[in-house]
Amino acid sequence: MTEALLKVKNLHTEFRTEGGIVKAVDDVSFEVNAGEIFALVGESGCGKSVTALSIMGLIPNPPGEITSGSIEFDGVDLLSLPSREMRAIRGSRIGMIxxxxxxxxxxxxxxxxxxxxxxxxxxxxxxxxxxxxxxxxxxxxxxxxxxxxxxxxxxxxxxxxxxxxxxxxxxxCSPQLLIADEATTALDVTIQAQILDLMQDVTSQTGASLLIITHNLGIVARYADRVGVMYAGKLREVSDASDLYAEPHHPYTVGLLQSVPRLDADKGSPLSPIAGEIPDLTDLPEGCAFNPRCEWAVDKCRIEQPTLEETKPGKQVACFEHETVALRV
Ligand SMILES: Nc1ncnc2c1ncn2[C@@H]1O[C@H](COP(=O)(O)OP(=O)(O)OP(=O)(O)O)[C@@H](O)[C@H]1O
Ligand SMILES: [Mg+2]
Structure with a gap:
């Protein structure tokens, strides 16, 4: 197995705000392999950008702070690097758009x-x-x-x-890792595709890895090798991109997929946005943060927090009811 280029382990990034402590990134772990395109997806405010900024060493402190966890890049522990060395890595070995x-x-x-x-x-x-x-x-x-x-x-x-x-x-400077945070969201669809094709081309030419941050599942389907689905500061499902569409195992992923338009759907068939609202990160519900919006939630989900566990090779899911979810879709 190839050694991962980027290893994020149990990352916690918090902001102290007047409303309380915002756990923007709450125990996030994932790896990006050399030459791979990894996508982070999720609704607004779920912690995607804060994850990217944590990797780049760009969390404003105060109010923000990485309180625990590790970020290893090409064998180097980024969180213990002096700021001068981190600046050098940021300018040359990790690029961000x-x-x-x-x-x-x-x-x-x-x-x-x-x-x-x-x-x-x-x-x-x-x-x-x-x-x-x-x-x-x-x-x-x-x-x-x-x-x-x-x-x-x-x-x-x-x-x-x-x-x-x-x-x-x-x-x-030919970075080994390129992070693109909603890099094409503001552009029209044709230009978006051109820019994404371009990022894919230049990274594949140089063998660089690409971390794409987006809420557009169309982009994920077309470009990503693997995907991490984030909700309220936590990764809920990590999966091969094709498998995410074929077999979503987390209710939130199911909800996201049902809320995007599909060309193969019947004309006029309604889109179903996920019911309910994104929770306040300073005041999360007990148990799984998704439980108030989840049609599969059982009593346990309102008390205990599920952790990310491997459900099959290449797939990790944080849901007590993932087997039922997988069977029903
Ligand atoms: N400088 C900051 N001070 C206080 N809170 C912050 C700060 N930056 C981010 N946050 C909070 O951290 C949480 C995660 O924000 P983040 O920007 O990572 O979301 P996101 O997933 O990138 O959303 P979007 O899709 O809208 O870009 C949010 O609740 C946000 O309000
Ligand atoms: Mg963002």
Whole structure:
């Protein structure tokens, strides 16, 4: 078996807020293998971005804090690294693409300087060599006329082009892991597909792993090898992507799948959103946090918290009733 590139173990990340302690990431464990595309999915506020920011060492403290757990990347324990070393890893070996490119691109710097700068810092390239490489990166992400683009500022590019520049920046130092947090959500569907195809291509060319964070199950089906389904700060199901659709074992996964439109469904057949609301993370229900919304919940679910357990090879589920759930769907 190949050794995992990223190992997140029993991660707990909390925020101290006026309303109380928010357990944004609550005992999360998963692994991403080399060259793999792993997707984290779940409704808004379930802790996907906080998981990514914990890996990147970007949790604002205060109010946030990683209170326990470990994050191992290529054999290195990231949580014990001095901040200078973590910065070096963040710039070069782990790249991240955020949802809103304008907040990550500097509006007063040209594309050339934003792309070339990290290469000078992390790869020790001289000015000219770094600029040539920056041009290559613009070509790589499929933006025509790279020589002109280099001299432009972010506002002179379209949203899709800015997102491509973000990918170029994240890929500049050939990272082993690329984290894309809702990187395409703001774009129209055709451009989304182009950008995702591009991320898939560039990572498969370099052998990098890709951690895709999304609430779009269509993206998961098309791109991911494996999936982690999060709800209220915890992973509820970890599965091969194809198996997740064929055989969801967690009621929340079943609910998510039933709430997305399908081309093969009868015309006019209603979508069924998951009933009820996402719980307040400062005031979670007793037992399994999903129990108030769950049609399979039994008494035990209202008292005890299920832990993630292997139900078959490649599948982990945190649900006392997973056998019944698997039989019924
Ligand atoms: N800086 C912060 N201060 C206080 N609470 C925070 C902070 N950042 C995140 N949280 C809380 O942590 C929880 C998880 O947030 P997170 O951003 O990870 O959600 P998400 O799954 O990425 O949702 P979305 O799909 O909307 O991006 C939320 O309840 C959020 O309010
Ligand atoms: Mg998010």
């Amino acid at each position: 955020f949802q809103e490119p304008m907040s990550s691109l500097n509006p007063v710097l040209t594309i050339e300087s934003q792309l070339a700068e990290p290469l000078k810092i992390h790869e020790n390239l001289s000015g000219n060599v770094a600029n040539d490489r920056a041009k290559e990166l613009i070509d790589m992400v499929g933006i025509p006329d790279s020589a002109t683009r280099m001299k432009q500022y972010p506002h002179e590019l379209s949203g899709g082009q800015r997102q491509r520049i973000m990918i170029a920046m994240a890929m500049a």
